[in-house]
Amino acid sequence: LLSLKKSKNLKLRDADEVFGELQVEQAQESSGLVERLLSSDDVKLLRKNIDAEELTSGKLLVLGSNTCGKTDFIRQFNQGSVSAVRSNQELDFTTIELAEDLSLQVFGIALEERLSQIIEKLSEDLVGYIFLIDSKREDELEYTNYVFNNLISAHQVPWTIAVTNLAKSAKSVPAKFKAGLEVPKGKTIMVCDVTNKVDVRKVVLSIKSVKSKK
Numbered sequence: 001l002l003s004l005k006k007s008k009n010l011k012l013r014d015a016d017e018v019f020g021e022l023q024v025e026q027a028q029e030s031s032g033l034v035e036r037l038l039s040s041d042d043v044k045l046l047r048k049n050i051d052a053e054e055l056t057s058g059k060l061l062v063l064g065s066n067t068c069g070k071t072d073f074i075r076q077f078n079q080g081s082v083s084a085v086r087s088n089q090e091l092d093f094t095t096i097e098l099a100e101d102l103s104l105q106v107f108g109i110a111l112e113e114r115l116s117q118i119i120e121k122l123s124e125d126l127v128g129y130i131f132l133i134d135s136k137r138e139d140e141l142e143y144t145n146y147v148f149n150n151l152i153s154a155h156q157v158p159w160t161i162a163v164t165n166l167a168k169s170a171k172s173v174p175a176k177f178k179a180g181l182e183v184p185k186g187k188t189i190m191v192c193d194v195t196n197k198v199d200v201r202k203v204v205l206s207i208k209s210v211k212s213k214k
Contacts, residue, residue, distance in 0.1 A: 036080030036098070037201055043098045049208045050127045050158045056101050058125045062092070062108045063115075063151075064132035065140055069164045069194030070108035073132060076200040077106065111140075111147050119155065128207045129159040132192070133177065135166045141180040149182055160206040162190035186210045 038046065047053045062070050071092050075085050078094050085094040092108030104127070109118055119126075131148055134140070152159055161183060163173050173189045183189055187210050192199045 037077055037197055038098060038204070040099065042201070042205060043102065045205055046098070046207070047102065049205070051209065052102070052127050055127070057103050057105070058127035059105045059107065059122055060128050060130070061119065061122065061126070062106060062130045062132065063111055063147075064108075064164075065134050065137055065144075066110050067137060067165070068132040068134040069192075070110075070132060072194040073130075073164075073192070073200055073203075074106055074108050076194065076197045077204060079197065111144060115147065116150075116154075119151070123155065126155065126157055128157050129155075130203060130207065131159065131161040132194070133161065133163045133181070133189075135163050135174065135177070138176065138180075141177070145181050152184075156209075158207045158209045160190065160203055160208065161187070162192035162203045162206075164192050164194050166191060166193075168193070184210050 047055075050058070052058060062074055064070050071085065071087055074092050074094060078085050078096055081094065081096045083095045083097070085092055087093075087108075091110075093106070095103055095105050097103045107122060109115065129151065131144075133144055148161070161181070163177050166174075170191055173191055178189060181189060187208075188206070190199075190203050190206055192203050194200065
């Protein structure tokens with residue numbers, strides 16, 4: 001699976017094979033609990049936001065270019081989980097135990113060819129998306145906007161969107177990104193330093209359902 005670009009070192013493999021390998025490696029590297037990123041009140045809010053008050057498990061996708069910081073974002077979100085974040089050339093994966101009765105399988109996936117097929121493979125029990133936009137890749141903004149709007153129309157689940165790799169002093173999203181991303185009304189584009197747990201927490205808790213543009 002996920003041979004999204006031709007490479008001498010990367011062969012096309014089946015989704016189950018790749019996911020299975022990551023899950024086995026993850027189980028082998030599990031460690032003891034430390035303080036979780038989200039408090040119990042945060043988890044209650046997230047449950048409400050993703051319409052998962054009765055669910056015990058689900059899938060969350062973190063989508064963006066290879067330079068947007070998906071892996072660092074997931075590692076920050078994964079704080080306090082017994083499961084390690086596993087990464088390879090194709091994706092990032094972990095299982096995050098948010099509470100005793102709620103865990104999320106989190107996948108970091110690049111916005112590349114065959115993305116729709118990959119998401120279709122993961123669509124069962126999908127509870128939400130997090131879109132990460134690399135501020136340094138303006139050349140990809142039009143394509144990212146196209147993919148973003150197609151996905152939120154095709155899969156009606158809660159989502160959020162954030163711009164990464166901004167200057168440390170940045171407090172708001174540059175106008176060019178607000179203009180270039182057709183975000184439905186009622187949704188704010190977040191600013192996120194993917195190495196900062198406070199920013200990551202804010203982005204995770206901003207996942208919500210909104211009506212997409214037609």
